[in-house]
Structure formats: C-alpha cells, structure tokens
Amino acid sequence: MLEKKKDYHAWLYLIIPLVLLSIFTFFPLIKTIIISFDNGYNKWQDAFSFRFSFDSYIAIFQYPPFLQTLKNTLLIVFISVPLSTVLALLIAVGLNSIKPFQKVFQTVFFLPYVTNSIAIGMVFAVLFNLHTGLVNGVLEIFGIDKINWINRNDGFFQGSYFRKMFVLQAYILWDALAFKILVFIGGLQNISKQYYDAAKIDSTPKKRVLMRITVPLLSPLIAYIMITSFIGAFKTYDSVVGIFGNNWEMTKDIQTVVGFVYQMLRADSINSYSYGAAAAVVLFLIILLFTGINLWVSKKRVHY
Amino acid sequence: MEDIKNVQQKGISIKLENLTKIFYDKKGGKDTKAVDRFDVVIPSGKLVGLLGPSGCGKSTTLFMIAGLLEPTEGKIFFGDEDVTKLSPEKRGIGLVFQNYALYPHLTVRQNIMFPLENLKIPKEEATKMTEQMAALVGIAELLDRKPAQLSGGQQQRVAIARALVKKPRVLLLDEPLSNLDARLRLQTREEIKRIQKETGITTIFVTHDQEEAMSISDEIVVMNFGVEQQKGYPQDVYDQPKNLFVAKFLGTPPIGVFNGYTKGSDLFIGEEKILSDEKLKDHQGEVQVGIRPEGYIANTKGSFEVPYTFIESVGRDISLVSSHPECNAASFRIILADKTVITPQTMKFDIRKDKCYVFNKQTGERVL
Numbered sequence: 001m002l003e004k005k006k007d008y009h010a011w012l013y014l015i016i017p018l019v020l021l022s023i024f025t026f027f028p029l030i031k032t033i034i035i036s037f038d039n040g041y042n043k044w045q046d047a048f049s050f051r052f053s054f055d056s057y058i059a060i061f062q063y064p065p066f067l068q069t070l071k072n073t074l075l076i077v078f079i080s081v082p083l084s085t086v087l088a089l090l091i092a093v094g095l096n097s098i099k100p101f102q103k104v105f106q107t108v109f110f111l112p113y114v115t116n117s118i119a120i121g122m123v124f125a126v127l128f129n130l131h132t133g134l135v136n137g138v139l140e141i142f143g144i145d146k147i148n149w150i151n152r153n154d155g156f157f158q159g160s161y162f163r164k165m166f167v168l169q170a171y172i173l174w175d176a177l178a179f180k181i182l183v184f185i186g187g188l189q190n191i192s193k194q195y196y197d198a199a200k201i202d203s204t205p206k207k208r209v210l211m212r213i214t215v216p217l218l219s220p221l222i223a224y225i226m227i228t229s230f231i232g233a234f235k236t237y238d239s240v241v242g243i244f245g246n247n248w249e250m251t252k253d254i255q256t257v258v259g260f261v262y263q264m265l266r267a268d269s270i271n272s273y274s275y276g277a278a279a280a281v282v283l284f285l286i287i288l289l290f291t292g293i294n295l296w297v298s299k300k301r302v303h304y
Numbered sequence: 305m306e307d308i309k310n311v312q313q314k315g316i317s318i319k320l321e322n323l324t325k326i327f328y329d330k331k332g333g334k335d336t337k338a339v340d341r342f343d344v345v346i347p348s349g350k351l352v353g354l355l356g357p358s359g360c361g362k363s364t365t366l367f368m369i370a371g372l373l374e375p376t377e378g379k380i381f382f383g384d385e386d387v388t389k390l391s392p393e394k395r396g397i398g399l400v401f402q403n404y405a406l407y408p409h410l411t412v413r414q415n416i417m418f419p420l421e422n423l424k425i426p427k428e429e430a431t432k433m434t435e436q437m438a439a440l441v442g443i444a445e446l447l448d449r450k451p452a453q454l455s456g457g458q459q460q461r462v463a464i465a466r467a468l469v470k471k472p473r474v475l476l477l478d479e480p481l482s483n484l485d486a487r488l489r490l491q492t493r494e495e496i497k498r499i500q501k502e503t504g505i506t507t508i509f510v511t512h513d514q515e516e517a518m519s520i521s522d523e524i525v526v527m528n529f530g531v532e533q534q535k536g537y538p539q540d541v542y543d544q545p546k547n548l549f550v551a552k553f554l555g556t557p558p559i560g561v562f563n564g565y566t567k568g569s570d571l572f573i574g575e576e577k578i579l580s581d582e583k584l585k586d587h588q589g590e591v592q593v594g595i596r597p598e599g600y601i602a603n604t605k606g607s608f609e610v611p612y613t614f615i616e617s618v619g620r621d622i623s624l625v626s627s628h629p630e631c632n633a634a635s636f637r638i639i640l641a642d643k644t645v646i647t648p649q650t651m652k653f654d655i656r657k658d659k660c661y662v663f664n665k666q667t668g669e670r671v672l
Contacts, residue, residue: 194405197372202419202470203393212418216409 036277043273056271056278065252066279069260073283075165076256077233077290080172085225087173088180093214095181096188106185113178121242124171125150150243164244164254172239176232180225187221188214223298227291234287237262257283316383316473316506318346318369323378325364325530338364340530342378346523351500351507353517353538356527357553362510365527366476369508370399382473395474398467398505402479404459406451412438412462413447419470437469441499457488464499475500477509481516493520514554518542526550543658548668551594551661557623560636564593564662571662571672573630576607578655584662587671592632592663597623599659600638602645606652610638615646624651 035041039053060066095105127134128149136146149163199209237258244251248263257279264276323342328335339361346352354362367373371392379388387395406415420430438444441461451459481489497520500507511517517524518538526533534546545551551559564573566588570580612626624638662672
C-alpha cells in the first residue's frame with residue numbers, strides 16, 4: 001500500500017524531462033518519419049497530404065549528391081572507426097608502459113578532445129595549405145613536389161577527391177583518438193598487474209600478451225568504444241565544415257549524409273524537406289542495423 | 305627455452321646470499337629496507353615455508369626469487385647457477401599468486417596450456433601434459449570451465465597446475481591458503497604436500513599463518529623486519545626458539561610471557577620460584593620468561609599460583625584463560641588435558657622446564 005501511494009512522486013519527477021524529450025526528441029522524430037512518407041508534403045505551409053508513398057526515398061536514391069554523401073559517410077565509418085580503435089589501443093598500451101612523462105603524453109593525446117572541432121578543422125586546413133602548409137613544407141624537404149590537398153581557388157577546391165578524403169580521414173582519426181585513448185588507459189589500469197606478472201613468468205612473448213591477455217580483458221571496453229564510435233562516425237558533419245567550410249556547392253563531393261540533410265533544410269525546392277527527412281530516416285536505419293550487428297558480434301566476442 | 309624443458313625437475317637447491325631489498329622513497333621520505341642481508345639455503349626437493357608477520361619481507365623475498373623484483377644487493381643461486389640477473393622467464397620457476405591470477409577469459413584447459421604454448425610445445429603433447437597435470441591436482445573433470453565457475457579451492461589447484469605444467473625447477477607459492485575457508489585450507493594444505501611429494505620439486509611458500517607453515521613444511525624459515533630469525537625443522541623451531549619473537553610467533557594459543565628475574569641459579573616470577581638451572585648464573589637480573597600453554601602441570605603444592613577468569617572448552621582440550629600481574633599481556637592461556645584437576649578460581653602449577661624459555665630482557669635472545 002505504502003509503495004502504491006508514492007507512485008505519483010516518480011511521475012512528478014519525470015514530468016520535466018518527459019516534456020522536454022517530447023518537444024525536442026519524440027515530436028521531431030515522429031514528424032520526420034511522417035514527412036518522409038508523405039506524398040507531396042508542403043514545407044511552406046507545413047501541410048501534409050496524408051498520402052503514403054516511398055517517393056521521397058526513391059527520389060533520393062536516384063539523386064547523385066545524396067549517393068555521394070552516403071558513400072562518403074560509409075568511407076568515413078569503415079576507415080576511421082577500426083583504424084582509430086586499433087591505433088588508440090596501441091597508443092594506450094604504449095603510454096601505459098612508459099614511466100617518464102606519462103602524464104604529459106596523456107595530456108597531449110587528450111588535447112583534441114577538449115578542443116573545438118571547427119577550430120581543429122581550421123588548423124588542418126592551414127596545415128594542408130598548398131603554399132604555406134606545414135605538410136607540403138615537410139614534403140618539400142624530402143624533395144616531393146607540393147601537393148594540392150584542399151586548396152581553394154576561385155572559390156572551389158582544387159584538390160582531388162582522394163586528397164580531400166585523405167585529409168578528412170586524418171582529421172577524424174586524430175580527433176577520435178583522444179577519447180578512445182583515455183578510455184583504454186583507464187581500462188588498462190584496471191587490469192590486475194598479476195596477470196602480467198604471471199605471463200612474464202610463463203615467458204609469454206609481448207605480442208601474445210597483447211592479443212591473449214590485454215585485448216580479451218579489455219574486450220567489453222573495446223565493444224563499447226566500437227559501438228559508440230560507429231554511431232558517432234555515421235553522424236559526422238562538423239569535421240567537414242571545419243576543414244572545407246559550409247558552402248554546399250563547394251563541398252558537396254566531400255559532404256556526409258548529415259550535411260545533405262542540413263542542406264535540404266536550407267534548400268529552396270518545395271520537396272527538400274521530404275528528401276531531407278527520407279535521408280535522415282535512411283541514416284537512422286543504417287545506424288540501427290550496424291548497432292544491432294555490433295551488439296550481436298560483441299555478444300559472441302566479448303569475453304565476459 | 306629448450307634448457308628449461310630439459311632440466312631435470314628434482315634436485316635443485318636454492319641459495320640466497322646476503323639478499324637485500326631496499327624500496328627507495330622517491331619523495332624524499334624514509335627508505336624501506338624490506339629484506340636485510342638475508343642468507344638461507346633451501347635444500348633440493350624440500351617444501352620450505354617462509355613464515356613471518358605481515359610486512360616482514362617474505363613476499364618481497366619470494367618475488368626476488370621469482371625475478372619479478374630486482375634485489376638491491378646480494379645473490380640468488382639455483383643450484384650452482386647464479387640467477388640474480390636472469391629475467392623471470394629464464395629462471396624456470398612456477399609461481400602461484402595469492403589470488404591465483406587465472407586468466408578469466410580462458411578456460412581451465414587454456415589456462416594450464418598457456419605456458420606450454422609460449423614454449424611452442426606441439427599441440428598434441430601440450431594437451432597430453434595439460435591433462436596429466438589436471439589429473440595430478442584433481443581437476444580433470446573441470447577442464448572446460450571458466451575460472452569464475454570454480455570454487456576457491458579448485459581455482460587454486462588450477463593455479464598450481466598452471467605453475468607446474470611447464471616443469472619448472474622451483475615452485476613458489478604466495479600465501480597459497482589465505483583465500484580459502486578453514487576446512488578447505490586443511491584439505492588444500494594436504495593436497496599441496498602431496499603434489500609436492502609426487503613431483504619432488506623444490507618448493508617455497510610464503511605464509512603468515514604459523515600453523516599452516518608448521519603443518520606442511522619440511523623446514524621453516526621465520527622472518528621479521530627483513531631478517532631471518534630462525535630456520536629449521538618446524539618442531540625444532542617450536543621447541544627451541546632462538547629468541548622471544550620466534551617463541552611468540554609460533555604456537556596457538558600463543559606463549560605466555562612474564563617479567564621475571566634470576567637470583568643465583570633460581571628463576572622467579574614475582575615472589576614465586578619457577579625453576580632453577582645452573583646456566584642462569586651467567587644472567588643475573590631481569591629477564592623475560594615464556595611459558596608454552598601446555599607447559600603447566602597442575603599440582604596443589606606447585607609454586608606458581610594463577611588466578612583464572614574462565615574455562616574454554618575447545619573440543620579436545622580445556623584451556624584456562626588466566627591473568628597474572630607479571631604477565632605482559634592482559635591474559636594468557638593454560639592448556640590442560642584433564643578437567644578433574646581444576647580447582648575454583650585459582651590453581652597452582654609446576655612448570656615444565658622444556659616448555660619454559662628465558663630471554664634476555666633487552667635483546668630478546670634466548671638465555672635458557
């Protein structure tokens with residue numbers, strides 16, 4: 001009886017977050033889905049036709065700029081996430097094993113995390129500048145000709161798609177490392193030193209210690225990092241803006257799905273909202289699918 | 305690694321020479337001398353217990369033998385070979401950690417096979433060795449379980465199997481029984497003794513539990529403050545403690561210690577003459593007298609009168625919880641086999657000379 005009486009308390013506490021969530025999350029979510037399936041949604045008058053159709057989906061999948069952003073997003077996800085996870089793990093193991101200046105190095109590697117992505121992007125844009133950039137400067141020392149990475153000329157980027165993608169991936173990789181290294185170092189310091197002492201006495205080679213002891217003992221963390229960074233990478237947007245700016249026409253070959261959605265929000269055509277909504281739902285489904293796969297794999301591979 | 309595989313398992317002795325370990329305090333505080341010029345020879349094929357209170361340097365000594373800690377000074381010999389500078393994996397040791405350090409993500413079989421895979425032993429042979437070792441320690445039916453699914457005692461056996469499977473020259477056990485409950489402890493210590501006998505491997509184990517050390521060791525080394533106090537057969541050390549520390553550390557219930565003095569060849573506690581011995585003539589004045597709980601013989605005409613507060617009946621024996629104005633502790637215990645001799649409130653005793661030790665009041669060294 002007593003517990004029953006207190007029920008309304010819980011609801012009282014929940015009211016504020018529920019109201020906020022409803023306004024800013026659930027309502028837009030549901031409306032987006034409805035818009036994406038509504039045939040002839042009028043964005044000027046916010047009027048639904050209430051005719052169900054897949055037209056918006058069919059349209060965006062026939063629309064080259066969307067396919068380009070989808071391709072870019074997938075490239076970012078499948079290159080940067082595995083690479084940054086492996087690199088972060090190796091760096092964390094390295095950092096954890098050195099004694100002098102450990103804290104200094106940890107701070108250095110953590111700096112990108114506390115730095116604004118746009119700012120980092122601008123730094124990258126400077127680094128890869130055609131004439132004054134540090135990267136070309138270093139290449140020159142080795143006698144390599146200046147490479148036109150991401151240079152603006154007459155308002156357009158001259159660099160090839162490959163070069164731009166390279167810079168973008170490098171940027172995302174570096175940006176993503178910080179948090180992962182931090183998490184992995186935390187995890188490593190939680191592993192009992194006795195496992196390593198035991199391994200030492202059993203003359204376990206270093207590589208085997210890493211693969212058979214460290215990685216399995218870290219596997220829950222690795223799974224967590226993989227899942228969260230897959231989701232994060234699918235949502236990449238600010239890094240593109242950081243390096244290349246936010247002019248759609250100039251950047252559309254390197255933009256991501258989120259960039260496409262944002263562009264559809266700003267575009268003039270009457271059905272741009274429908275396309276944007278459809279693209280958002282497609283992205284949502286892809287993330288859902290990959291998170292599902294991730295969870296399924298980690299259930300089989302995570303050791304405890 | 306070949307040399308480890310082929311080394312014969314029996315007949316390696318361990319010699320520690322002037323072994324010293326100092327932990328330097330980097331913040332400018334006091335340095336800690338954990339082990340101080342420790343000299344000891346551990347005979348081959350024997351089970352030796354390193355015994356001492358917490359912080360006496362016994363685990364540090366064990367880890368130095370294992371090679372996980374580097375001695376500040378001194379040498380370690382396995383047989384004639386100086387292994388002081390050798391890294392742990394080249395020493396051919398098996399180490400069982402206090403909390404076993406079994407790899408939680410591997411099955412029992414994979415845990416035991418782990419050292420063999422490192423030595424690149426062919427899979428078939430490794431499997432065979434693993435199964436033999438599992439049978440030896442009595443866990444053959446648990447091979448496909450994970451450590452978390454095992455009881456403490458079973459985990460311990462797996463740890464011993466993992467340590468022994470690569471046929472080390474020396475087996476080191478760090479507080480092997482401290483994580484087990486009382487009944488399991490009794491069973492496991494017999495088991496360790498049996499496994500050690502069957503393999504004949506030189507074994508050193510570290511413990512703070514004197515009963516544990518006495519019951520399974522061929523020899524014990526009592527340590528305190530990083531210094532060896534006494535070494536010998538457990539019963540000898542118990543019967544003939546070299547100093548007050550050893551006398552107090554060994555035995556349950558512990559020895560009762562009294563302030564006493566000598567006059568001529570007579571030993572007194574308060575007004576009461578306990579015993580006399582010619583040897584006491586050399587040590588006139590105040591002394592400390594230790595009397596083992598079993599050293600009292602009830603005698604209505606006895607010289608030592610003791611008031612007691614209550615009677616404890618612990619299964620087989622009866623122990624009197626007693627107090628005495630000259631005793632160093634608030635209470636001490638007297639063990640009696642026979643209940644009928646007990647008189648109310650106070651009792652008189654004769655003291656068995658072989659259970660009574662006299663120590664120098666300043667140095668704690670044994671006088672008689």
